Amino acid sequence: MAEAFSSLVDAFKNVGVSRAYGAPVQLDGEELIPVALVSFGFGGGSAPASEDAPAGSGGGGGGFVLPLGVYARSRGGCVVFRPNPVAVLLGLAPVVCAVGLTLRGLLHGRR
Known part of the structure; x- marks a missing residue:
């Protein structure tokens, strides 16, 4: 286990x-x-052996990278952030869904 x-x-x-x-x-x-x-x-996790099943253990992992945009210098010399519009929309989708469900619940609760 220490090696893992x-x-x-x-x-x-x-x-x-x-x-x-x-x-x-x-x-x-x-x-x-x-x-x-x-x-x-x-x-990860493990389970001791029982009458119905042998002992077992396992694990896993994963991840993702979402490119949000770049920092660049503007013509005036200031540093500006230029967003990747597709990535920003994908990143905001869960927030929009959460706000929508919250509003739905609040409005439904007032009835």
Whole structure:
């Protein structure tokens, strides 16, 4: 079990802010810094042997990266965020659903 835990620690050692903000990229003479939403998770468990089933254990994990946009310098020299419209819509979908369900519940409760 200790070997499995140490391999998980090694696999997720570099996860953090460096995964959300990428290395600067030069494109057409402009420096861009990519920004992403990074999420991951893992878990595991075990069960002792019983009369009906043998002992067992298992685990798993997964994650995703959603590119949100880039930071770039505007013509005036200020740093601005340029969002990826498709990713922003995908990221806001759960929020919109949650707000809609909440409003529905509040309105339904007033009847």
